[in-house]
Amino acid sequence: MNKKTKIPFVAGNWKMHMTIPEARELASKIVKSSVGLSEAEIVVAPPFTALSEVMKVLEDSSVQLSGQDLYWEEKGAFTGEISASMLKNAGCQYVIIGHSERRQYFGETDSGVNKKIKAALQHDLFPIVCIGESLEEREKGETMGKVARQIEKGLDGLGSNDFERVIIAYEPVWAIGTGKTATPAQAEEVQAFIREKLASRYGKDPASCAIIIYGGSVKPENSYDLLSEKNIDGFLVGGASLEAESFIRIIEQAIKAFKEKK
Ligand code: PEP
Numbered sequence: 001m002n003k004k005t006k007i008p009f010v011a012g013n014w015k016m017h018m019t020i021p022e023a024r025e026l027a028s029k030i031v032k033s034s035v036g037l038s039e040a041e042i043v044v045a046p047p048f049t050a051l052s053e054v055m056k057v058l059e060d061s062s063v064q065l066s067g068q069d070l071y072w073e074e075k076g077a078f079t080g081e082i083s084a085s086m087l088k089n090a091g092c093q094y095v096i097i098g099h100s101e102r103r104q105y106f107g108e109t110d111s112g113v114n115k116k117i118k119a120a121l122q123h124d125l126f127p128i129v130c131i132g133e134s135l136e137e138r139e140k141g142e143t144m145g146k147v148a149r150q151i152e153k154g155l156d157g158l159g160s161n162d163f164e165r166v167i168i169a170y171e172p173v174w175a176i177g178t179g180k181t182a183t184p185a186q187a188e189e190v191q192a193f194i195r196e197k198l199a200s201r202y203g204k205d206p207a208s209c210a211i212i213i214y215g216g217s218v219k220p221e222n223s224y225d226l227l228s229e230k231n232i233d234g235f236l237v238g239g240a241s242l243e244a245e246s247f248i249r250i251i252e253q254a255i256k257a258f259k260e261k262k
Helices: 020-033 048-058 084-089 100-106 110-122 135-139 143-154 184-202 204-209 220-227 244-261
Strands: 009-013 041-045 064-067 094-097 126-131 167-170 211-215 234-237
Touching: 009 094, 009 211, 009 244, 020 041, 020 048, 020 244, 041 094, 048 064, 084 110, 094 110, 110 126, 110 143, 126 143, 135 143, 143 184, 167 184, 184 204, 184 211, 184 220, 220 234, 220 244, 234 244
Parallel strands: 009 041, 009 234, 041 064, 064 094, 094 126, 126 167, 167 211, 211 234
Antiparallel strands: none
16 A cells, blocks of 8 residues: 555545436535645545546545445455455545444444455555444443454454554444434543554554544534544544535534644
8 A cells, every 4th residue: 555544534425325427526526625625634435336437536636535335255246246456446545344334234244344354455445444332332331342342353363564554433323324423522432442442452553543533423513523532533424425515614624623633
C-alpha cells in the first residue's frame, strides 16, 4: 500500500441508495465542495453498480472510493458476490467490512469478517471494519465484552503490518439510522477501550496511531462535539452522506475539531 491515510477520516456509506446518474451527481457535488478540504481523508461508498461511474467523477480529486462489502474468495461460482480484486479494479481504495446491517440481516459472522479483512489486505484495500453493540447488549452492560470479542475474532491472525492498514469503525447498532447518536462521552468511553484493546494486541505506539472512527446518526450538528473527543478520529456517515451539503458540513466540522484538539 503506497499511501498513508489521513485524519480526520470521513466516509459516506450510501447503502442501497443512488442510481448511476444520482450517484454521479452526488459525487460531482462532493468533489466540487471538497476542494479546500484536503486535510481530511474523504471517502464515498456507493452501491456496486455505481462504483465505476463514480470513480470517473473522483479521478482528479482527493476523494477516495470504497466498496460496501466484498466476498473473500478470488473468483468462482458465488452468485451475487464481489471479490476484493474486482473492487480494486473498479478503483476502490477502501472497503467497509462487517457493517451491522450485514451482520443483522445477512448473517455475517466474526469469522467471515476476519476472512474478508484478510482478502481486502491481500489486494491492497484498506478495510473499514465495523463493530458495535446492540441496545440490549448495552442495557445488560455487555458493550465492552461485545466489542472486545469482535476485535479478537475479526483481527485474528493479523500481524502489526496488517493492522496498520485497518480502520476501526465503532458503530453502536442502536444509533445507526435511528437518529439516536451516542453522546460524545459514550462514544469516547468505548473508543478509548478499543484503543486499549488494540494496544494489548499490537503495542502502545501502533495503537495510538490506529484510526478509530465513530458511526451512528452523525450529523453536521453533532460532529464537532464528537470529534473533539480524544479517541474519535473521524466518522462513518450513513443518512447524512446522501446529501453533499450535510456531508461536507460534517467534514468541515471534523477538520475544525481535529485542529483544535491537536
Ligand atoms: C452507517 O451506515 O454506518 C451509519 C452510521 O448510518 P447513519 O449515519 O444513518 O446512522
